Amino acid sequence: MRLAASGRRFLALSLQRRYAALPPADFYSKLQSVGIQKFFGVPDSLLKDICAYITDTAGSANVCTANEGSAIAMAAGHHLATGETACVYLQNSGFGNCVNPLLSLTHEKVYRIPILLLVGWRGEPGVKDEPQHVAQGALQEELLRAAEVPYSVLPDTLEEMGAVVDKAKEHLQTKGSPYCLLVRKGAFQKYKLKADPSAPTFEMGREDAIKVILDSLGERDCVVSTTGMPSREVFEHRAATGGVHKRDFLTVGCMGHASQIAVGIALAQPQRSTYVLDGDGATIMHMGGLATIGGMAQSAEGTLSNLKHIVINNGAHDSVGGQPTVGFDVAFPTIAKGCGYKTILPTADTRDALSKALKELASAPGPAVLEVRVNKGARSDLGRPTTTPIENKEAMMAFLQA
DSSP, X not given: OOOOHHHHHHHHHHHHHHHOOBOHHHHHHHHHHTTOOOEEEOOOSTTHHHHHXXXXXXGGGEEEOSSHHHHHHHHHXXXXXXXXXXXXXXXXXXXXXHHHHHHHTXXXXXXXXXXXXXXXXXXXXXXXXXXXXXXXXXXXXXXXXXXXXXXXXXXXXXXXXXXXXXXHHHHHHHTOSOEEEEEOTTOBXXXXXXXXXXXXXXXXXXXXXXXXXXXXXXXXXXXXXXXXXXXXXXXXXXXXXXXXXXXXXXXOSSTTXXXXXXXXXXXXXXTSOEEEEEEHHHHXXXXXXXXXXXXXXXXXXXXXXXXXXXXXEOSEEGGGTOEXXXXXXSOHHHHHXXXXXXXXXXXXXXXXXXHHHHHHHHHXXXXXXXXXXXXXXXXXXXXXXXXXXXXXXXXXXXXXXX
């Protein structure tokens, strides 16, 4: 079957759009040329190549922040101290964390502070993506307009990219308020983050630790697993061992909130142990949750005695490219103790130590915390849940209410 001329042109443009991509080094150099030399943000899977390049190239001029709102605030402070504009990178799922500082700090009617936002457009309409990104992607342009942040979609050719960055520069200099570059899937050429020879190594990877943890739990125990690869690994282990999925809530979105979801379950079901499988980046993102948990434990006898908080620490944002967190520099058990957690278990970094700690954790008064240190990385063939989020929710609700 022959295509009409218009169809051939459309196909050619589609193929060009699919395979054209920007070299991260050229984009980085362009930002440098317009005066942007400082970077703050939370890595994103669509931005992993440029984020990796920034991590390897910018050195101390790049700060991986706790959350996206913190990145906006740091960029604002940088402008106050230097008069320069910084770049803030993020996945659009974290845009909600930016709304407060964008509207009450950097907006032209408040302090009028220029910031270049580099936003990965997960869930772009017409592009297949995971369920948690569909609504955000469809609304992203509307959200930017509502926040009164002008934007451009980043082109994937050098000439067009240069023109768009120049347009952003003009706005940043003349209007003095934030400007956003929306980044589509595949916009950047591949760039692999360089290995850190000083990074510690451990006996287990994250998936190894998750298997040990899940195999230790009782039939009435429930699990809330954090965003990204941990939830995928939970699902795959249950499937591989013939286990039931109904005991696990897979937090596919809202990074950093798994512990608070678990608190809601634990409060409503005090006779059932609720386990949180958290990550270092996710825990850091909304670390105030630890204070809420500890404070509740102090204010009422027995409150959250059934909450078991496991922080699996690999020192990296593993699900979005492996960029480093400050996880290995943070004493999670000490922080939890200071927040009021009832039980603080020794950090485990071997299978034997983890198995021993889990036996103690099962009967320990909560809220209890256990840090597990593991290597970063995941299987190349790691799958995704075959159930929908709604099916996952309904199965767990039936389990909890049985």
